[in-house]
Amino acid sequence: MSSVSQTFMKFFRGSSVPETIPAQGSQKLTRRSSGLGELARSWETAEGLCVLDLGSTSPTNIRHFTERGHRIYSEDLLTASTDPELPTTDEQGNAVLDSRKFLADNLVYPAAHFDVVLCWNLPDYLDESLVKPVVGRLWSVLKPGGMLLAFFHTRDAGPDSPCHRFHIVGPDTLEMQKIELRRDARRSGTAPSTIADGFQLQRVFNNRHIENLFRDFASIKFFLARDNIREVLVVR
């Protein structure tokens, strides 16, 4: 019974936590998403769903859901994780982000509030210290039977895989837009520190890690894509 809780692989550990906002006009790619296709059946048939989009603010996604009469919540957790007040140290003196403060400021919703959570590629790019606490919080804000969609890179994707935002442009089609950094730190009003080209892939989860990450959920389904992405659809 080896514990995998501490073995989220840090192959591609990033260093900087810059202020970020998706760039405008950056190139957009289109990809098919089987996970989205399965998930979309729920919002095409049900009424008045409560949807949480954890990617960068997407006018396309907001329009997609509001046109169907659903309520959408937008919360950009990656950008939120760049809050300069979050860095701290753990008991061993390691540099981490303060997950308690992070969850005090973010994902603050009543229990069992959402029918759908669009996690996109958040776990791959979120700081290690925040991943498990965030998934735990997502479990609590999802309704029983509610679904969460997340994307994970395979090792073949390589450490320089760009971080994308995702726009829903069809029942099973996503438009991917690379997230680039802006030099104006709009949220905090402070100058960003180290500026890289974007968020860096923090680690690669294998199937076992993913199953462990979502072990409190009722079921998990994997969809393998050709572009070195594993799509995961979990049900609370």
Add this chain to the structure above:
Amino acid sequence: MSAPSSAPASGLAQIGKSVFIKGELSGSEDLYLDGQVEGSIALKGNSLTVGPNGQVKASVEAKGVVVQGKLEGNVQASDRVELRKSAVVTGDISTQRISIEEGAYLKGKVDIHRTDIK
């Protein structure tokens, strides 16, 4: 392809960027706000524009709301909300129509309430 205007129209009530207001702000005319407001803003039947320098920490009730700067608080618009590309909004939005430019930041809920057109 109209460029978003950052300057207020002439004749519009304005709050300049050096002005700070704390409390309840209400009125019966359109307002361009480029300063700071903390409290609440009620412009029923009229529109609020938060300029690029505007920093609002208030609940907002208006017919139309255009945001170019920062707005923290819930927005209730009887007609329309526009978030321009420089907008940073934290709060829930309830409106009939919404338009969001690429680059705008929103943390909160969007609830579209539709009124049947007779």
